[in-house]
Amino acid sequence: MRRLAQIRLQHNLRQSLKYLMLVFNDFFILALIFLFGALMYWYAQSMKTIPQGLWFYRPLVAALLWLPLLTGNLVTLLQEADLQFLLPQDEQMNLYLSPLVKYSMALPTLLIVLLAGILFPFATIKAGLAPVSYWEFAVAIWLGKILQLKITQQNLYFGRKISLVLVNLALLIVLCLAIMQPILIWLLLVLLVAGIVAMYLFLERKTLFDWRYAVALEEKRKNRVYTAFSMFTDVKEKQVTIKRRKYLDFLLPRSLERENPNRFLYRRSLLRNPENLNLLVRMTAFAILISWLVQNWAWALGLSCLVIFLTAYQLLPMADEFDDNIMYRVAPILRQNRGHDLIVALRLPMLLQWLLISASWLLLLPFNIQLLEAIGLLICFSGLIVQLYLPYKIKKRKI
Amino acid sequence: MSKFIKRKTGNMVLKIEHLTGGYTGVPVIRNINLEIKPGEALGLIGLNGAGKSTTIKHLLGLLRPQKGTIRLNGVELTKQPTEFKQEVAYIPETPVLYPELTLAEHLELTMLAYQLIPQTAWERAEKLLKLFRLDDKLDWLPIHFSKGMKQKVMIVTAFLADTSLLVIDEPFTGLDPLAVANLIDLIKQAIADDKMVLMTTHVLADAEQAISNYAVLNNGTIEVIGSLDEIRAHYGLKPSDAFDKLYQVLNQEQHHA
Numbered sequence: 001m002r003r004l005a006q007i008r009l010q011h012n013l014r015q016s017l018k019y020l021m022l023v024f025n026d027f028f029i030l031a032l033i034f035l036f037g038a039l040m041y042w043y044a045q046s047m048k049t050i051p052q053g054l055w056f057y058r059p060l061v062a063a064l065l066w067l068p069l070l071t072g073n074l075v076t077l078l079q080e081a082d083l084q085f086l087l088p089q090d091e092q093m094n095l096y097l098s099p100l101v102k103y104s105m106a107l108p109t110l111l112i113v114l115l116a117g118i119l120f121p122f123a124t125i126k127a128g129l130a131p132v133s134y135w136e137f138a139v140a141i142w143l144g145k146i147l148q149l150k151i152t153q154q155n156l157y158f159g160r161k162i163s164l165v166l167v168n169l170a171l172l173i174v175l176c177l178a179i180m181q182p183i184l185i186w187l188l189l190v191l192l193v194a195g196i197v198a199m200y201l202f203l204e205r206k207t208l209f210d211w212r213y214a215v216a217l218e219e220k221r222k223n224r225v226y227t228a229f230s231m232f233t234d235v236k237e238k239q240v241t242i243k244r245r246k247y248l249d250f251l252l253p254r255s256l257e258r259e260n261p262n263r264f265l266y267r268r269s270l271l272r273n274p275e276n277l278n279l280l281v282r283m284t285a286f287a288i289l290i291s292w293l294v295q296n297w298a299w300a301l302g303l304s305c306l307v308i309f310l311t312a313y314q315l316l317p318m319a320d321e322f323d324d325n326i327m328y329r330v331a332p333i334l335r336q337n338r339g340h341d342l343i344v345a346l347r348l349p350m351l352l353q354w355l356l357i358s359a360s361w362l363l364l365l366p367f368n369i370q371l372l373e374a375i376g377l378l379i380c381f382s383g384l385i386v387q388l389y390l391p392y393k394i395k396k397r398k399i
Numbered sequence: 400m401s402k403f404i405k406r407k408t409g410n411m412v413l414k415i416e417h418l419t420g421g422y423t424g425v426p427v428i429r430n431i432n433l434e435i436k437p438g439e440a441l442g443l444i445g446l447n448g449a450g451k452s453t454t455i456k457h458l459l460g461l462l463r464p465q466k467g468t469i470r471l472n473g474v475e476l477t478k479q480p481t482e483f484k485q486e487v488a489y490i491p492e493t494p495v496l497y498p499e500l501t502l503a504e505h506l507e508l509t510m511l512a513y514q515l516i517p518q519t520a521w522e523r524a525e526k527l528l529k530l531f532r533l534d535d536k537l538d539w540l541p542i543h544f545s546k547g548m549k550q551k552v553m554i555v556t557a558f559l560a561d562t563s564l565l566v567i568d569e570p571f572t573g574l575d576p577l578a579v580a581n582l583i584d585l586i587k588q589a590i591a592d593d594k595m596v597l598m599t600t601h602v603l604a605d606a607e608q609a610i611s612n613y614a615v616l617n618n619g620t621i622e623v624i625g626s627l628d629e630i631r632a633h634y635g636l637k638p639s640d641a642f643d644k645l646y647q648v649l650n651q652e653q654h655h656a
Contacts, residue, residue, distance in 0.1 A: 242498040244540055261512045268499045272540075327495045330459045331512040332484035 001089060001096035008077040009103055016225075022233040040118075047121060057127035061119055062175040065141050068111035069168060072145070074152040075104045078218045083211050090209040093156070101149050108145045112138060133182040140178065140185060143192035144171050150199035156214045157206040242272050251348060261333040262341035265322055270349055276318060283311040284353050288360040297365055301374040304357050305381045311353060312385045318342055319399040339399030343390045354382045411437045411472055413564055413595050418467035420457050426465055427453040428619045433597075437563070440586065440596035441624075442606050445616035446649050451599040452492075454616065455568055458597070459489055471564055485513060488560040492569035494549035496541040503537040505556055513560045520559060527555040530581050547573045554578075558585055565589055567598040571605050583609045603627065603642045617649050 024032075077100065078086075089096070116138040123129045129137070148167055155161045178188040219239070226238035248271045253259055270276050287307040291300035319342045322328040323335075358375045365371055413435040421427035428450040435441050443451050456462045458469055460480050469476040469483075476483045500508060510520045528534040531551040541549060550573050557565060567586070571579050586596055586609040600606045607627060614624045615633075623633045631638055634648045 240498075242540060242542060244501070244538075246538075256507055256511060256517055259511060261508055264504075264508055264511055265497065265499070268497075268504065272499045322497070325495060325497065326461065326491065327489075327497075329461060330484065330487070330489045331509075332481050333512050334481060 001092040002099060005077070005096045005099045009099060012075070012077055019229040019233065019235065023229060028232070043118070043122075047125070050126060052126050053128050054126075057122070058129065058179045059176040061123045061127050061129070062137070062179040063172065064119060065112065065115060065138065066144075066168075066172050066175050068108045068115060069141065069145055069148060069171060071111055072104055072106070072108040073221050073224075074149050074156075074217075075100050075221065076156070076214055076218045078211075078215050080215055080219075083215060087211060090207055093209045094153075094203055094206075097153055097156075101153060104149055105145065109142060112141050112145070116141075129179070130182065133185055136182075136185050136189060137175075137179055140188050140192060141175070143189065143196065144175070147192055147195045147199065150196060150203070154199060154203055154206060156210055156217070157203075158208040158210045159206070161213075240273060240275055243274060245272055245277075251352075260337075260341060261331070262338045263345050265328075266318060266342050266345035269318065269321060270315075270345060273321075276315065279314055280311060280349055280353065283307050283314075284356050287353075287357045288364070291357065291361060292364045295365060297361070297368070297371045297374045300361060300365060301377060304378055307357075308350070308353060308378070308382050309385060309389075312346065312350065312390060313393075315346060315349075316342075316390070316393055316397075319394070319397075339394035339397075340391070342399075343386060343394065346390070347386055350382050350386050354379050411563065411593075412470075413597070414468075414470045415454075415458070416468050416470075418454070418457060418464055418469065420462055420464045420466070421453060422462065424465075426619065428457070428616075431467070431621055433614060433621070433624075435564075435595040435597060437593040437595060438590055440590050440598065440610040440612065442603075442610045442613040443597060443599040443616060444601070444603065444613050444645075446646060446653060449616040449649075450619040451616055452568065453619075455566055455597075455599065458566060459487065460484060486563045488513075488557040488562040488565050490550075490553050490557045490565070490567045490570050492572060494546065494553045496544075496549055496552060498541055501538050501540055502533060502544075502552060505552060506559060509556045509559050513562070515559070515561065520561075523561070524555065524559050527558055530585075531555055531578060547575060547578065550574055551578055554582055554585070558589070562594075564595045564597065567596065567600075569600055570598065571600065571602045579605055586610070615645075615649070617652055 074097075076097065116135070120131075120134065123134050124131050148164065148171070151162050151167055152164065155164075174188060178184040222237070223239050226235045229235045230238050251271060252267055256264075270280070284307075287304045290303045290307075294300055294303065319339050358378060361371060361375060413433070415431055415433040418431040419426045419429050431450075431454060433441065443454065445451055453462065457464055458476075460476055460483065463477070471483055471486055474483045474486070496505060497508070506520075506524050507517075509515070510517050525534065528537070531554065533548065533551055533555065536544075536548070541552075544552065550570075554570070557567075565586075570582055574582065583605065586598070589596060590609070596610070598606065598610060611626055612624065613627060613630055615622045615630055623630055625633070627642075628638050631640060631645065634645060636644055636648065
């Protein structure tokens with residue numbers, strides 16, 4: 001079983017590296033360096049001006065160092081087929097999970113070290129923690145992560161499952177209290193070590209592995225990772241869970257009279273496929289956020305136009321969404337017109353996007369006549385995208 | 400134009416002539432000739448890999464024939480695919496639903512695609528939904544259906560389409576006995592209504608309740624067409640022999656080929 005875990009780890013590492021290379025491309029690395037540099041510069045400048053020894057500094061340090069505990073869930077790499085093929089291996093599962101628990105510690109360890117290094121000046125100078133106590137506290141955080149993973153591991157067996165939300169909240173409270181006194185940090189260290197030893201002994205006695213729960217948990221974890229990757233690149237392994245969202249049904253035409261199969265499908269995909277709806281919501285929220293940040297109608301107009309263009313551009317691949325469905329091919333549905341039908345289905349979402357951005361401008365930006373003109377120009381731009389740009393792209397791509 | 404008017408104008412028959420085809424340049428099926436008239440049903444039987452699914456994929460326009468033609472009511476599939484598909488409904492072996500659509504919306508999409516009049520189509524749909532105990536699940540998404548329920552949705556939408564040809568691929572897998580009996584009744588009714596049915600199956604005991612004629616596909620060619628007794632006689636079997644024996648003979652033939 002250990003060999004199987006190692007083979008799966010190697011495969012997972014290759015897979016992750018493939019996507020990490022795509023995400024962290026040259027431009028992204030450059031942007032990250034600039035952003036990190038700017039953040040560190042701001043931090044260094046702030047250190048000169050912020051007052052010393054305020055009461056909430058230590059709990060703040062504890063809360064910030066607690067954040068890495070929310071990353072790096074237990075990687076089990078279990079697959080649905082394991083329900084069939086590994087079912088009699090319950091007693092071997094601790095052996096299987098052992099290298100995976102170590103692997104799961106890699107990212108949180110890296111983040112704890114990085115964050116602890118960054119916070120070191122603030123914690124020791126402004127919050128007044130002794131350097132030794134501070135690093136002991138960082139070790140306590142690291143032990144907290146081990147304990148959290150061990151609890152997750154025990155949850156994989158039948159029996160009472162311990163809520164990780166409660167565990168994390170308890171850890172946050174305990175950490176915020178312990179950081180106030182060095183003796184409490186020591187006490188926390190002892191408690192955490194005792195907790196980890198107890199979990200090891202407890203796991204030795206566990207024999208009945210909860211396969212369905214474990215496989216479902218791993219699927220959710222994988223999907224979260226793929227969702228993160230998919231924000232930057234295409235991820236074919238990502239599973240999409242359709243949501244009914246009945247409360248959005250009012251956006252669908254009531255009568256079938258002016259509907260055709262393609263439009264019927266696209267409209268529902270826009271509302272229920274999280275890929276499409278999330279894109280619309282994310283882009284609209286982004287336009288509102290940057291408009292609020294720039295506080296200038298001209299900049300807000302320019303940047304929102306860019307967002308509208310990017311939204312339409314990214315929704316265009318929807319045209320091929322149903323091509324792989326055998327029933328779509330078998331039914332008498334005219335595929336040749338699907339590009340045009342997609343444009344018709346996109347009219348309402350694009351109009352709603354304009355409406356939401358415009359409403360946010362009226363609330364968030366200084367009100368003047370230019371702002372009203374900008375709202376008018378934005379709807380014209382949106383109309384141009386829908387009436388000219390999208391048909392041009394559809395013709396060019398022969399959709 | 401209403402589809403009912405269209406049906407009367409054509410030559411009411413499914414005609415597959417000299418069909419040769421497959422997934423690559425190498426043909427999987429060779430020189431298939433079949434004819435089904437209104438009120439007739441034909442079972443397509445054979446071992447796994449004999450070419451049943453390939454024949455069906457050609458008939459549905461999912462594969463392009465290397466040679467030969469497929470005509471339905473005088474309409475040739477490769478020349479007028481949309482008109483052809485208007486008259487074909489399909490029940491696949493593995494149910495394929497749209498994850499974004501509720502059961503009710505699957506029915507509405509069928510009405511749109513097959514140009515059905517919603518009011519009359521809904522009346523028919525309600526009867527079908529009741530028959531398969533789906534009438535209280537209209538707002539469900541496919542994610543909430545079991546495999547058997549999904550298969551029932553496929554059956555309901557196919558019969559709702561009210562086409563002149565029904566193509567049914569291994570329909571009994573995953574269905575409860577009550578649903579199997581209902582499906583057999585629907586197939587019988589479709590035949591009585593002068594529709595054409597082409598069905599592949601291995602469950603001959605169920606199939607023969609509705610279908611009396613069978614074509615045996617072996618190694619990509621049709622070896623014999625006839626009743627099950629005629630097929631038994633063709634392979635030198637007694638009328639009392641179980642269907643398993645037929646498959647054993649086909650298996651031996653495949654090995655000798």
